[in-house]
Amino acid sequence: MKKAPSGAIQQRFRSALRQAEHSCHEGANAFPGRGKAGPPISERGAREMERYVILGSGAAGKRAAEMIRKGKPDAEVLLISDEPDPFYFRPMLGEFLARGMKTEQIRSRDREKLEALGVRILTGVRATSVSAKKQEVALAGGDRIRFDRLLVATGRKTARPKMAGTDARGVVFLDALEDALKIAALAKGASSAVVVGSSIPALDVLRGLRGQGxxxxxxxxxxxxWPGVLDSVASSILEKRLSQEKIDVLKSTGLREILSADGRLEGVTTTAGDRIRTDLLVLAAPQVAHLDFLDPAEFALDRGVVVDDSLRTRHETIFAAGDAAQAPLADGKATVPQPGWLNAWRQGNVAGRNMIGKEAAYKGVLSLRMKAFDLDVVCLGLSDPSPGPTVREESGGYPYEELPHIYKKLTYEKGRVAGAVFVGDVAEAGKVEHWIRQGFTVDQCEKKVLDQMFQPRIITAPALGALCPVCKFQIQVGEGEREGEIVTCPACGFEFRLEQMPNGVFRAVAAG
Ligand SMILES: Cc1cc2nc3c(=O)[nH]c(=O)nc-3n(C[C@H](O)[C@H](O)[C@H](O)COP(=O)(O)OP(=O)(O)OC[C@H]3O[C@@H](n4cnc5c(N)ncnc54)[C@H](O)[C@@H]3O)c2cc1C
Known part of the structure; x- marks a missing residue:
């Protein structure tokens, strides 16, 4: 099983490392002073070690690298990313724009953490193909790297529409920090923007652009x-929140044409026939997995790389995790993409363990966790079901007069908890996700949690948790915790401040 890289490959590999170092020194790095790929690996060490290669250094890739090095301290772990410096909080990009933050303020400490564990990091280098047979990854520039185990964790990005004008100045996407920097620069001379799509990045960019006025x-x-995910009640609360922010929401309306002159954006026409003048156009949907480097003849590719519950592809030594993967749900009924930061982190955890030979099963629950301006939203499992004789929905005393933004719903299918929606107060979401994963009947659910969920004015289980503003991890908030306290998220490491809502439940807001 163990493969020793040849001398020639070692040579090329070292040159790839040098290239990466060079590109960082050339200013490709958004965080000056960072981004070194580390010293060249030693010939002797490389021959003796098993090599784990991870493509993509987002939540999934980083977590897997950590798990592998912790479980196998002698293994060589190489993390490769095409971003010049991927160590920042991606879900903070909207806030970054809204508050005119510096890149340093959304930097994560992951590079330091991973380097301290001995993970080799190669940035600004794109994987161009994978050969399962040769156990080799090809990199842009022609270098090839052999692996014993490979993880594909290359995430998703906004699809580039086949439409004239997408290259005009003023037309942008929001997938990465470099996009946010571009938007920030363009927003300075702009007074209006059109955003297309209802993805999480779309809502994030709206927050950013409204913040810029x-x-x-x-x-x-x-x-x-999001029909099928947000139900109509939750969707209308979200819509109201956007209209409070003076955002003009045009539903059942898509983009027909981009209008430009001399390479500059002038406006758009919509599928409803309207013509809108605008300085900025943000294309924010649909999102597609980053998999152009995988051969469909070698991998089962659908809306992601199809994997089993150990997150293994059809090849014994190749795994996939995060937004690029299509993994089975806990109930075994379907294999679907489960995008989102927390799912990526969890999948990285499971994939990393399986890659080093430990047995771990991924039990996915469909979920959406986000913040629309200050409104926390969590949807789990069967959150917007079609009506049927086996489906029952419960939303307690909604609407609550003095808490108009709070909405919570549970869905039962055949008597078992199958889904939930939380808007405005997500304190019980972590508990409910566990109930869904376990397929609990209502009798198995904690009564005081159910009581609190449907009577949000009466706090019966105060220590349930707040949503991390970055990764949306459900953080346990202890009874001793106080308003204003700074807490560190155990999943992404972000530091945030606790704020108490009118009903006494805590929510987390970015500190500073
Ligand atoms: C603006 C914005 C806001 C968001 N807000 C939320 C939110 O509120 N809640 C939530 O749950 N999720 C949110 N997300 C989504 C969340 O960031 C992703 O679900 C998560 O980052 C996925 O992690 P990942 O590890 O699968 O992939 P990613 O974080 O996308 O990382 C993949 C990495 O692989 C790199 N890569 C791609 N192809 C190659 C290649 N061929 N070779 C080398 N490297 C490659 C990519 O450039 C990227 O750096 C948001 C995303 C954006 C853009």
């Missing part, structure tokens, strides 16, 4: 936000 229009191609 731009007049914003959102084109939502569907009749409401």
């Amino acid at each position: 731009l007049a914003c229009t959102l084109l939502v191609p569907e009749e409401r936000f």
Whole structure:
């Protein structure tokens, strides 16, 4: 099983490391002073060690690298990313724009943490193909790296529409820090923006652009936000929140044409036939997995790389995790993409363990965790079901007069908890996710948690948790915790401040 890299490959590999170092010194790095790939690996060490290669250094890749090095301190772990410096909090990009933050303020400490564990990091280098047979990854520039185990954790990005004008100045996407920097620069001379799509990045960029004072229009191609995920009540609360922010939401309306002159954006026409003048156009949907380097003849590719519950692809030595993967749900009914920071982190955890020979099963629950301006939103499992004789929904005393933004719903299917929606107060979401994963009947659910969920004015189980503003991990908030306290998220390491809502439940807001 163990493969010793040849001398020639070692040579090329070292040159790839040098190239990466060079590109960082050339200023490709958004965080000056960071981004070194580390010293060249020693010939002797490399021959003796098993090599784990991870493509993508987002939540999934980083977590897997950590798990592998912790479980196998002698293994060589190489993390490769095409971003010049991927160590920042991606879900903070909207806040970064809204508050005009510096890149340092959204930097994570992951590089230091991983380097301290001995993980080799190669940035600014793209994988161009994978050969399962040769156990080799090809990199842009022609270098090839052999692996004993490979993890594909290359995430998703916004699809580039086949439409004239997408290359005009003023047309942008928001997938990465470099996009946010571009948007920040363009927003300075702009007064209006059109955002297309109802993805999480779309809502994030709206937050950013409203923070910069731009007049914003959102084109939502569907009749409401995320049908099948957000139900109609939650969608209308979200819509109201956006209209409070003076965002013009045009539902059932898509983009027909980009209008530009001399390479500059001038406006758009919509599928409803309207013509809107705008300085900035943000294309924020649909999101597609980053998998152009995998051969469909070698891998089962659907809306992600199809994996089993150990997150293994059809090849024994190749795994996939995070937004690029398509993994089975806990109930075994379907294999679906489960995008989102926390799912990626959890999948990285499971994949990392399986890659070093420990047995771990991924039990996925469909979920959406986000913040629309200050509104926390969590949808779990069967959150917007089609009506049927076996489906029952419960939303307690909603609407609550003095808490109009709070909405919570449980869905039962055949008597078992199958889904949930939380808007405005997500304190019980972590508990409910556990119930869904376990397929609990209502009798198995903790009564005081159910009581609190449906009577949000009466706190019966105060120590349930707040949502991390970055990764949306459900953080346990102890009874001793106080308003204003600074807490560190155990999943992503972000530091945030606790704020108490009118009903006494805590929510987390970015500190500073
Ligand atoms: C603006 C914004 C806001 C978001 N807000 C939220 C939120 O509120 N809640 C939430 O749950 N999620 C949110 N997300 C989504 C979340 O960031 C992702 O779900 C999460 O980062 C996925 O992690 P990942 O490890 O699978 O992939 P990613 O974090 O996407 O990392 C993949 C990495 O692989 C790199 N890569 C791609 N192809 C190659 C290649 N061929 N070779 C080498 N490297 C490659 C990519 O450039 C990237 O650096 C947001 C995303 C954006 C863009």
